[in-house]
Amino acid sequence: MFFIKELTHTILMHPSYFGPRMLEIIEAKLHSDVQGTCTGQYGFIIAVLEIIDVGPGIVLPGNGQAEFKTRYKAIVFKPFKGEVLDGVVTNVLRAGFFVEVGPLRCFVSQQLVHPDMRFDANAAVPSFSSQDQVIEKDTKVRLKVVGTRVDQTEIFAIATIKEDHLGVID
Amino acid sequence: MDLDERDVRMRAGNDYDEDEEEEPVRRKHMDDSDDEEEDEEEEEEELERDPRKAKRRRREQVVNPYIDVQALVDDDDADDDEEDEAEAGASFLGQRRHYQQQDDEEDDQDAERSVARARRLDRKRFEDMEISGEELAKRLREKYARNDQMVEELASVPQRMLMPSVNDPNLWQVKVKPGRERDIVLSLYRKTLDLELKGNPLQIISAFERTSIPGYIYVESRSKEAVISACSNLVGIFRRDPILVPIGEMAPLLQLKQKEFTLQPGAWVRLKRGKYQGDLAQVMDVTDTGEEAGIRFLPRIDLTPREFEGGDGSAKRKRAVAATVGRPPARPFNPEEVLKVYGKKTTIRRGPSWIFNGDTYTNGFLEKDVRVSALVTENVQPRLDELSAFLGDGKDGEKAAGGDGALNLASLAAEIRRPIMVALQPGDQVEVYQGEQIGTRGIVDSVLGDIVTIRGEGLELEGKMTIEVPARHVRKRFSPGDHVKVMAGVNTDETGMVLSVNGDLVTFMSDLTESEITVFSKDLRTAAEVGSSSNVVGNYELHDLVQLDMQTVGVIYRTERDSFRVLDQHGQTRLVQPHQITMRKDSRRAVSTDAEGNELRVGDNVKEVDGEVRCFACSIQPFETDMNRTDVVWCYIFIKRFTPFCIIARFPKMAESLSLDVVRSLLLHQRARRSSPQWI
Numbered sequence: 001m002f003f004i005k006e007l008t009h010t011i012l013m014h015p016s017y018f019g020p021r022m023l024e025i026i027e028a029k030l031h032s033d034v035q036g037t038c039t040g041q042y043g044f045i046i047a048v049l050e051i052i053d054v055g056p057g058i059v060l061p062g063n064g065q066a067e068f069k070t071r072y073k074a075i076v077f078k079p080f081k082g083e084v085l086d087g088v089v090t091n092v093l094r095a096g097f098f099v100e101v102g103p104l105r106c107f108v109s110q111q112l113v114h115p116d117m118r119f120d121a122n123a124a125v126p127s128f129s130s131q132d133q134v135i136e137k138d139t140k141v142r143l144k145v146v147g148t149r150v151d152q153t154e155i156f157a158i159a160t161i162k163e164d165h166l167g168v169i170d
Numbered sequence: 171m172d173l174d175e176r177d178v179r180m181r182a183g184n185d186y187d188e189d190e191e192e193e194p195v196r197r198k199h200m201d202d203s204d205d206e207e208e209d210e211e212e213e214e215e216e217l218e219r220d221p222r223k224a225k226r227r228r229r230e231q232v233v234n235p236y237i238d239v240q241a242l243v244d245d246d247d248a249d250d251d252e253e254d255e256a257e258a259g260a261s262f263l264g265q266r267r268h269y270q271q272q273d274d275e276e277d278d279q280d281a282e283r284s285v286a287r288a289r290r291l292d293r294k295r296f297e298d299m300e301i302s303g304e305e306l307a308k309r310l311r312e313k314y315a316r317n318d319q320m321v322e323e324l325a326s327v328p329q330r331m332l333m334p335s336v337n338d339p340n341l342w343q344v345k346v347k348p349g350r351e352r353d354i355v356l357s358l359y360r361k362t363l364d365l366e367l368k369g370n371p372l373q374i375i376s377a378f379e380r381t382s383i384p385g386y387i388y389v390e391s392r393s394k395e396a397v398i399s400a401c402s403n404l405v406g407i408f409r410r411d412p413i414l415v416p417i418g419e420m421a422p423l424l425q426l427k428q429k430e431f432t433l434q435p436g437a438w439v440r441l442k443r444g445k446y447q448g449d450l451a452q453v454m455d456v457t458d459t460g461e462e463a464g465i466r467f468l469p470r471i472d473l474t475p476r477e478f479e480g481g482d483g484s485a486k487r488k489r490a491v492a493a494t495v496g497r498p499p500a501r502p503f504n505p506e507e508v509l510k511v512y513g514k515k516t517t518i519r520r521g522p523s524w525i526f527n528g529d530t531y532t533n534g535f536l537e538k539d540v541r542v543s544a545l546v547t548e549n550v551q552p553r554l555d556e557l558s559a560f561l562g563d564g565k566d567g568e569k570a571a572g573g574d575g576a577l578n579l580a581s582l583a584a585e586i587r588r589p590i591m592v593a594l595q596p597g598d599q600v601e602v603y604q605g606e607q608i609g610t611r612g613i614v615d616s617v618l619g620d621i622v623t624i625r626g627e628g629l630e631l632e633g634k635m636t637i638e639v640p641a642r643h644v645r646k647r648f649s650p651g652d653h654v655k656v657m658a659g660v661n662t663d664e665t666g667m668v669l670s671v672n673g674d675l676v677t678f679m680s681d682l683t684e685s686e687i688t689v690f691s692k693d694l695r696t697a698a699e700v701g702s703s704s705n706v707v708g709n710y711e712l713h714d715l716v717q718l719d720m721q722t723v724g725v726i727y728r729t730e731r732d733s734f735r736v737l738d739q740h741g742q743t744r745l746v747q748p749h750q751i752t753m754r755k756d757s758r759r760a761v762s763t764d765a766e767g768n769e770l771r772v773g774d775n776v777k778e779v780d781g782e783v784r785c786f787a788c789s790i791q792p793f794e795t796d797m798n799r800t801d802v803v804w805c806y807i808f809i810k811r812f813t814p815f816c817i818i819a820r821f822p823k824m825a826e827s828l829s830l831d832v833v834r835s836l837l838l839h840q841r842a843r844r845s846s847p848q849w850i
Contacts, residue, residue, distance in 0.1 A: 081651055095679075095686055109679060109686065111670040112650070147651025147667045149681060158651060158667045158679065 001083060004049065005042055005076045009034055013057065013066040026054055030070055036103070040150040043078025044103045079104055079145050079157050086169060089139045092126040094119050099141055105156055108143060112160035114167070133168045142169045334420050339375050341420050342389045342397045342412035350406040351379035351387050357404055358389070372400045380423065388415065388423065421606075433463050433547060440546040445470055445497055450556040451545070454537065462539050468500035468559055469529075469536035473511050502534025502559070594622055594641060595695075603674075604643040611647060612637075645674050646691045654678055655697035661687055665697055708748030710734065717752040 009030055017025050031048055038044045050073050057066035079085065079101070087101035096109040110119060116130040123129070127136035135141060143159035144166055161167045346354050358377045365372050373396030379387045389397045389412065397412045415423065433439070437453045451467035505524050508517055518525045523532040530537045594600065594617050602610045602624070612626030615636050622641045648654060652668045654676070664687060666678035677688045710716060714726050716736065724738035724746075736746045 107679060109669040109677075111677060145651075147653065149653060149667060156681075158669065160650070 001078060001080060002046070003042075003076050003078065004073060006052065006071060006073055007034070007042065007045070007076075009070050009072065011068045011070055012060075013068060015064045015066070018066065022057075023054060026068055026070065027051060030072060034072075034074065038103070038153055038155055040152060040155075042076045043155060044076060046075040046077050046103075049073040049075060077102060077104070079148050079155060081145055081147055083145045084142060084166070085145065085159070086140065086142050089135055089137055089141060092119075092128065092136055094121070094126075097128065097135060099143060099159065101143075101157075105154075106143060106145070106159040107157070108141075108159050108161055112146065112158070112162050114162050135168060140169050142166050334417055336417065339390050339392045341415040341423070342391060342394065343415055344387050344389055344397065344401055344412045345385060345408045345410050346387050347406040347408070348385040351381075351384065354404060354406050355379050355387055358387075358400060361400070361404070372396065374400045378424075433460070433542060433545075437547070438550045438552045439463070439465060440550055441465075441467070441540070442544050442546055449500060450550070450552050450560075452560055456542075461542055463542050463545065464537065464539050465545070466532070466535040466537045468534070469503050469531065470498045470500050471503065471508060471526075472498040473507055475511065500559075503531035503536065504534070505531075594644065594646070598695075599647040600624060600644045601647045602639055602643050603645050605639065607637060607639050607643070610637065610639075614644075617641070646694060647671075648676050648691060648694065648696070652696055654694045656687075656689055656693055657695050658693045661689055708751075710748060710751060710754060715755045717755055718746065718750065719752065723755060 011026055011029055011033070013022070013026065013029075030051065034045050035048060036045070052071040052073060055069040055071065057068050059066050085101045085104075085106075087099040087104075087106060089097050090100050090105075091098040094110070096107055096111075096113070099106040099108060110128070113128060113135075114130070117128045117133065117135065118130070120127050120129045123136075125136045127134050129135070141161060142165070143161050144163060145157045146160050147158045149156045149158075355377050358374075362372050362374065373393065374389050374391040376390040377387060377400075389400060391397050391400070394412060394414075401407045401412070433453050433456045435453055435455055439451050439453055441447055441449050441451060446467060449467050449470075451465040454464040454466055456463045503524065503526070505517060505519075508524075508526055512526070516526055520530075523530050523537075525531070594614050596614050596616055598614045600612060600614055600622070602608055610624065610626050612624040615623040615625045617623075620641050621638050622644050623636050623638050624644070625636050648668045648671050650668050650670060653665065654668055655665045656662055664680050666680040666687065668676055668678045669686065670677045671691070674691045675688055676691045676694055677686055678694075679685070680687050710726060711729075715723060716726060717723050718736065718738065722738050724736035724744070726734045726736055729735075734746045734748070734751075735743055737743050
């Protein structure tokens, strides 16, 4: 699920950047620092919307760097158990297939695929196929998150397509 | 008209007889019969319309006694009447004219027709009988099928709903002559039958005895007097007032003993009696009845017999009495020594086995078929020294018996470590899968020794928040998506997310290896932390290039609990213990040459110029697994010095992720990352 969240980020600024364009640099640094990262608590930080407050730059005694505690608003994406998402298949194995939902990597085990869908070992491209549907690389699927594993820098999810209205979407 | 009337009368007479008996059946059948027949019949009926109509009205009353098919007859008749009336206007005249034209012929044919009708009737009767039989069978089938379902449904009803209450008959304990319990119950049974036939039934409901409680039988009845009168004049029953069994004790009295633990080949047992009392033995096979088991254990052969007993009965018995005191040590059977002591005639070689004194010895073990009752099967905790004797043989045994999986070290190790009781912690989700509370789910509230208190779902209804059950009746419950950690077994410390649960088998996907692992739910625990403790075993780490021996190097591609999976330069994987690794090689700065003699370093982009022409970057390698060619797993590339590779300098973008055969080399290796390939 996507949220707009107010977050803070601490930026250390080398004295060589102190000057008239300092705010721009801080902004750029903030974008490059946080966009695309993942925190366990809030999920993936998709994009910084606006900087609320750069904060007073406090020069650290001893090394001359300035510390800015920046408050900003960002769009975050955090997957939840039971959430239904759309994604693109990236890799198909006998044991199941991997789906990318934006930055989130999901695994759909063959046990969480409808029994009609079988791994097709003979096909040119590894795929799961049933009478009327084929799941191979780059297929778009709708899936439901069964569980998430939140690491320090990554969120990984296990998903199912073994329910109504889930599976290949056209 | 004369003819007509006579004909009608005659027919009516015929019909009357038939119809009285057969009408219901016939009518019923007529509906089913095909149109042709119906037409014929109707044609005939047209003739006799008027007289018959009146008659039929009369007959309906007569027919009434056929209770079973009453409704059917009424309906049919009503239908027929309607049909008749509807048709009357349309076809009456035409039919009539038609009939009169064929008057003479009809007269002749009539007799034939009535015979034919009689035959048809007979045939229909016969068919009807068959059909009703089939229907009966069908009905029975339906009945039983439904019963089956009922039984299935009942099976999941908690047994606590079936517990006796104050409204149920009481149970009375009656003292009888010990050893005669069963006979007395049987004679009570006969007495009950007898008196019931005489119209003076005993007021008792059931009687039974328990072999575990000698000297008593139990009689179920609503009154004490009934029990006393039932027991009077029976030999073997003591004249003493029957004792009322408290309601709480009724159910335990009827409880079956816990089903015997079935022996599995490979299981450990101890012998109960005789010279080998207390000795550890391993089950090799079990008979279908489960009463006898083939076991093997170390023999205790006296190699310094005081006098040679030629195997006659009395001596054997004497030896058996000697029992365990001063018995010879347990030692693998050594044919040479035995031959030396007992002489050549006593031992015969038969294939891989030796026969000595009627016993078979294979691989140094004494193999015997014994009754399971003579074995201790529960709580056998084999000691390491005892196991090592079997273990030492394990390898030979594997060779001999074609790799008996039950004997391998891993299972032995698991056997020793296996906790006797499921380790339950407060807060664990559990379900009861045995015993009276079967089907109950809940959360462990507290654990006190063997008793687990469960705060269950749906238990509030009874006004009771918790129930207590024996720990062995409980198993942990997981649902897909749970993050779990393995606490015991070969996969200890593995963590992952549950994919599916099947009984007490849980399949989860490992966080580290992204492979599916199936374990027993009792070995699992929900866990927040991720991954096995570390990728480091001993001094070696995941993705290290290691020297295995002078000729072989390999890369660790997976760490297990105390071993590595190593891919060597021949493209083969093997399981390696840390002590088997000679040294770690550092090849970060290694340089090789390509097919054109140019320098080749880590991170260079290369293209295969021979064979399948493929592109890849050295830095991050897709690795071919046996499963799937595009399966992107982290791995390494070994590049042989003179393999046909050449550098494509600063190649901007590679086509796509391609699989790569592992090429052989000692010179260069590259650490790859566990991620999908990103091409430069």
